[in-house]
Amino acid sequence: MITNLINEQLICLNLQATTKEEVFVEMIDLLHKQGRVNDKDQFLADIHAREELGNTGFEEGVALPHAKSGAVSEPAVAIGISRSGIEYGAEDGLPSKLFFMIASPDGGANHHIEVLAELSSKLIEDGFIDEFMSAKSAQEALGLLLAKTEPSETTPVADKGLLIGVTGCPAGVAHTYLAAEALEKAAAELGYEMKVETNGSIGVKNSPTAEEIERAEAIIVSCDKQVDMTRFAGKKLVKTGVKAPIKDGKGLINQALQAATYQVSGEDAPAQTESKVSQARSDLYRYLMNGVSHMIPFVVTGGLLIALALALGGQPSEAGMAIPEGSMWQKVLDVGVVAFTLMIPILAGYIAYAIADRPALAPGLIGGWIANNGSFYGAEAGTGFIGAIVAGLLVGYFVKWLVSINYHKFIQPLVPIMIAPIAGSLFISSLFIFVIGAPIASLMDGLNAMLTSMSTGNVVLLGIVLGGMAGFDMGGPFNKVAFLFSVGMIASGQTQFMGAMACAIPVAPLGMGLATIIGRKLNLFEESELEAGKAASAMGLVGISEGAIPFAAQDPMSVIPANVLGSMVAAVMAFSFGITNSVAHGGPVVALLGAMNKPLMAIVCMIAGSVVTALVAISLKKMRQAKAQAALA
Template identity: 45%
Template structure:
C-alpha cells in the first residue's frame, strides 16, 4: 500500500495543519481520493479527538471515509519537525498518513498496527530517519517484511497476552506490536489480544488460554479476568510491554508469575504488589469515564455565565432562556460527574455487578456534599463490597440470579448504610468549620490563608463549600473583603492545571493535555471543578500543588485588600471587584506556582 508516488522526502509544513494538508495533497495527487476536502475534514476531526503523534518523532494521522477510493499509505519526512501534540512532547519528523475507504471493517487500524510494529525497531527507525530517497524507503520496508516472513518458531512454549490502555488508541497497539516483534525475534509462539478503541481484536479463545504456558496482562483499564482462572499471570502497566517485552516473555516462559484465582482470599507478595497497580487502574477507569462530563458540563456552564455576566450581590445572572437551558445542561452533566466516577471505579473492581452500587454510592456522596473525595471512597467501597458478595459460595439454584439481583441489591444496601454513617460526620464537620471561620477577623492574612487552602482541598466538597458559603454570607453582611481572597483561590486550581499541561506536556497523557485546555477555560469562569480529573488521577502531587497556589494567591489578595461583591470567583467577576490589579496579580502568581510545583513533583515521581 506504500509506493514511490506516495512518498515525499521534504515536507515544508511549519505546523500540524500545514503538514496534514500537505500529506492529503500527496494522496490526492496519487488519485486515491474522491473528495480531498472531505478526507481532510475527517482527518482533522480524528486529530481533535486525540493526537496521532506517538513517540520518537513519529505521527500516524489517519481517516476512514467514503472520500477514499482504496486503502493507501502516504509517507513524508520533515527535517525540522513540527509540534504534533505527541505522547512524549517531542516534535514529529516522520509522518505516515493512512487513508481507508468506508466499509473495509478496521483495515486502517490493522495498517496502523503494521506500521507501529516496524517502527518499534530502533535500527529500522534510525535507517528510516537517515533515508534520502524514495527508493531507500521502499527497500527498507521490503527488507523488514522479508525478514519477518522468514522468522521461524525456535523455542518451546506458547505465550498469550492482553494489551489495553484507557484511551485504546496508541499504547494498546504499540504494546501488542512490541510483544509480537520481540517474540518473532526470539522465536517464540505468541498470540496477543488488543482491547482498543475498535473493541476486542484477536480475542483469546478458551483453547488458547488452556494451551498457554503463561499469560501477560499489560493493561491500564479493566478487562475480563475470570477466563484466566488457574493460569500463571504477569500483570504490568501497558507501557511496560513497550519498554521490556523480552523480559516479560522470558519470565512467562520460565514459569514466573502468580496463579490467578478470581475468588482467592490469600494473596502472595507478587499479587499484593500488583494490587497497587490495580488500585491505580481502577481509579483511572473512573477518571477516564468521568472526564467527558467534566469537560462538556464545565464548558456549557462557562459559556452560559460568560455570555450572561455577574451582578454584584447576586453572582451569576443567567436570565436568557437559551443560556439558562445551556446552564441547566451543564449543571446536569456536573451532577453526574461524581456518580460516574464512583460507578466506574466500582465496575473496574467487580465488573458489571459493581456498577449499580458504585453509581448509588456516588449519588449519595453528591447529596452529602462529600465531593470527589467522597465519590472515590464510595467507588472503592462499592467495588470491593460487590466483589466480596460476588465471591460468596451460594447454592447452584441462586447462581443465575446473583449478578442481576443478589449482588447489586446486597452491595447497594451496604454502600447506602456506609454513606449514611459518613454523611452525618460530614455535616457536623461543616458546622464546626463554619463556627471556626466566624471567629476569625475579616481581612486578616491568616483567614485568607485558611480560606485558600479550604477552597482548593476538595474542589466542590464539604471543605470547599464551607469556605465558599462563609464568603457569600459575609457579602450579605456588608463584608466583601472575605470573598476577595476566595474569588482568587476558586480559579487557581483549574487555571494552574491548564498551565501545567501547557508548560510540561511530557508529564501528562494526551487526554490530560486536552482536559487542561478545558480546565483553563473553566478557571476563567470560576469553576474549580475543572481540576478534579487531575486531582483524582494523581492526588498526592496535584492536591498539594493547587492548595499551595490557591493559598498564596488568597494571601496576596488579602494583602492587596481585594474585595469581591459577588458570590462567585475567577476573572469573570472582575467588574465587581475592588483593587482589580492586585486581583489579577494574585491569580497569575498563584496559578504559576501551582503549574510549576505540579510539574516538579511529577518529574520527581518519574
C-alpha cells in the same frame, strides 16, 4: 448446561425456511410447541433487537441467533438445518446452514452466554459441523452434540510453558468464546499450557495473575475491545482482532512466540520512557485512572458549557453571576449542570467497575450520587470527588468479595445481575447515610464556626485558611464551607472575604491548565490530561474550580498540595491588597465585569496563585516520577 436445555423435539434437520426471517419464525415455533416460549411475537422482536447489535451469522455456515426475553418461560436451545442455505449476512459472505437459537429468560441467568461458551468447544472440533450436518435423525444429531470429546492420544504434553490469551468482541458473545476455544485447542496441540481471559458480556473472566504473566512465554491479545495492556509490558506479545485465532490459532501462537517484547506506548501510558513506571503502577492507580478517564468527558462538556453560558450570558448580581431566566444561555447552563452533576457518580461508578466489573457499576454510580448530595445525610454540601473515590473503592472491594463467595449453583447466576448490585447499593448508601454522613455534617459546622471565630483576626492567617480550603477539594465540604461563609459575610457588608475567595477559586483549574502547558515536554501528563488542561483553563476563567478535579483524582499527592498552596497565595494577596467582591462568584470574569473593587490587582493575585500551583504540581510530579524510576533501577 446443554444437556438441560435441548432435546430431540427441539431439533429440525430440514428447515423449510428460505429467508432469515422465516428461519426465526420456524425455530421460535419449535420453542413455543415445547412450552419454552410463551409469546412468539415478543421473542421474535427480542431476537431482532439482538441482531441490531451485531449479526449473529458466523463462518462455516453457522448462525447463533439468541436473546434474553421476558417471553421465555424456560431456557432452551433450538437447532435447525437448512439444506439449501440461507442468506443470513454472515461475515464470510457464505449462506448459513446450521442454526442454534438460544432462548434465555430475561432477568435470569446468562444461559445464552454459558451455552455459547459450551457450544464453542464443539464448533471448533475438526469435522464436527460436517458430521452434524450429515446426521440422519434428531436422535443422532443430539448424540453428536452431547458426546464427550476424547482427548487425542497424539496431543503433545503441555510441557513447553504457559501462554496467555485475551479474547473479546464488541458484543461480548459468540466470537469471544470461539476465539478462546481456538487458542486453547491450538496451544494444546503445540504442547503449551494456555490460560485465556474472556472479556464477554458477563464481564471479564479467568484473568491471569501477575505471577502467571511473569512466567508466560508469550501473550496473544485477540480482542476488539479495550483491555489493560500495561500489565503485559516486557513480554512477547501479538495483538489482533478476535477472529484471528478462529482462523489460524497455531499460526497466531507461533507469531506471538517470535514477537518482540511489548513496550507500553503513548496510548497506554504517559510516555514510552515511563514503561517501567507503568509496570509498577499499583492496582489502586489503575482503578483511579479508569474512573478519571470516564469522568473527563463530563467535566469538559459540563465545564465548557457552563463557562460559555456565564461568559456570554452572565451578569453580576448580589446572588452571584446571573443569567436571565428563559434565555438561550440559561438552557446552555442547564445542560452543563447536568453533565457536572453526573461527573462525580461516573467517577465513583467506574472506579468500582474497574475493581469488580459490571456487578459493581450500578452501586458505584449510586454511591457516587449519594456521596455528592449532602441532603442524604443532612450536610450542606456533598463530599465531592474525594467522597466519590471513597465510595468507588468501598463498593468495588465489597462487590468483589461478594461475587467471590462460592454460592449454590441455582443462586450463582443471580449474583452479578441482582444480588451484588442490590447488596452493593444498600451497603454504600447505608454507610454514607448512617455512618459517614453525620461526621461530614459536623465537620462542616465545625469549619464554619472556626472561620467565624477567625473573621476578626489576622488577615494573613485567615487568607491561608480560606485559600487552603478553597483549593483542597474543589466543590467538596471544605471548598463549600469557605464559599458559603464568604457569601454570608457579603450580607453583613464585609465583602473582603468574598474578594479573597474569588481570587482563590480559579487558581486550581488555571494552575493545572498552565501545568499541562509547561509539563507537556516533560512527559508528566497523559494525553487525556493535556486535553483536560485546555478545558480547565476555560473553566478557571469563569470561576469553575471543578476543572481541576480530574488532575486531583488521578494524582492527589501531587495536585492537591499544589492547589492548596496556590490558592493560599492568591487569598493572602487578596486580603493584603484589600480586594473586595460584592457577588457570590469568582474568577477573572467577575473582575472584568466590575464586581471587584480592584480588578487589575485581583487578576494579578489569580495569576500569582496559578503560577505557584503549576510550579509546585510539576515539581512534585517530577519528584514522584524520579522516585518511582529509582525504585525500578
